[in-house]
Amino acid sequence: MVARISVGILGATGEVGQKFVANLQNHPWFQISALFASERSAGKSYAEALGFGTEESRWFLKAAPERRILDLEVRDVNEARGDEVDLFFSALPSETALGVEGKIAREKPVVSTASAYRYFDDSFTYLPGVNEKHVKIIEIQQRRRGWKGFVVPQPNCTTIGLALSLKPIYDRFGLERVTMASMQAVSGAGYAAVSSWASQRRAQGSNLPEPSPEYVPGTFEGNVIPYIKGEEEKVKRETVKLLGDFIEGRIVPASFKIACKCNRVPVLDGHTESVFIETRDKCTVEELKEAWRNYRGEPQRLGLPTAPRQPIVVTEAVDRPQPRFDCLVEGGMVAVIGGVEPNVFENGFQYTVLSHNTELGAAKGAVLAAEYLYSIGLVK
The missing domain is CATH 3.30.360.10 (Dihydrodipicolinate Reductase; domain 2)
Structure with a gap:
């Protein structure tokens, strides 16, 4: 019997954050205890922050979250503290992740889908089944940065x-x-891209914008x-x-x-x-x-x-x-x-x-990474 530990999700209202909820709510080892998102969601229940059950619902997965999860209060991600739970999962944008993940890692482990810590020479960028032999670099990261925890990002x-x-x-x-x-x-470009593509397909014949070397809404169909x-x-x-x-x-x-x-x-x-x-x-x-x-x-x-x-x-x-x-x-x-x-x-x-870019390549892959770190004693 493995003892369940408490986990928090950073960026819980976004696409990847929702997948963390879906993959963790019935997990045999991890129990969701805290949810964090942007300031505009802070102070609301998870259901309220997502508009769950309304026409404006931003919960995009088929299976609904448990009532216990929907009732959890969402808190401002900038106020997350490392002493609140045993392990954090991060679905934050990279520009936010650098500061928030680093602050939390002073106390507790963070497993992340963001790229913020992916390219430092003391980072364990981990792909389960491929590079477990790199895991000892976590000790170097902790020693160099004075952290009790660590940050383990997933690869691209x-x-x-x-x-x-x-x-x-x-x-x-x-x-x-x-x-x-x-x-x-298209899902690799984020939820906004998927929504735009779906809207374009429904529109049937709307004018396309000028081509762009980067993502522009509406450029995916037939392209x-x-x-x-x-x-x-x-x-x-x-x-x-x-x-x-x-x-x-x-x-x-x-x-x-x-x-x-x-x-x-x-x-x-x-x-x-x-x-x-x-x-x-x-x-x-x-x-x-x-x-x-x-x-x-x-x-x-x-x-x-x-x-x-x-x-x-x-x-x-x-x-x-x-x-x-x-x-x-x-x-x-x-x-x-x-x-x-x-x-x-x-x-x-x-x-x-x-x-699969949003399963193995995102939240579900990060959960597997955390299971490995827990199984070898790096998550307490």
């Missing part, structure tokens, strides 16, 4: 499917180079946006870090070369990526598939509550994976791989990988 949602698919191959055969082209879901600000730099930087080694107190990135191009496409959920690799050692398509199918990480070994039975699923169908049919395999907590074949390059292969 586009990085997650790619890095998870590369992990078994890198471990077994090595990698010389990786090239990736992404087709990323591909071949630019997502900062995305390619994040993928290139994070992938080699996640697969790197922990040597003498620092993370040494993997040495293979990586190139990528990121695109936004009119799909609701699920990031699809075309991946081209060159392995260091010779192998076959069947050996690649065997490595993926047999791969099990620490979440599976430890039997964590949110862990899928296997982190990577390989399909033999020539036209899969597809977001509409495959992004919720194992509850959206796996990388689904298909279309595996050799290409013209020496030791070259290509495949498609799909991962």
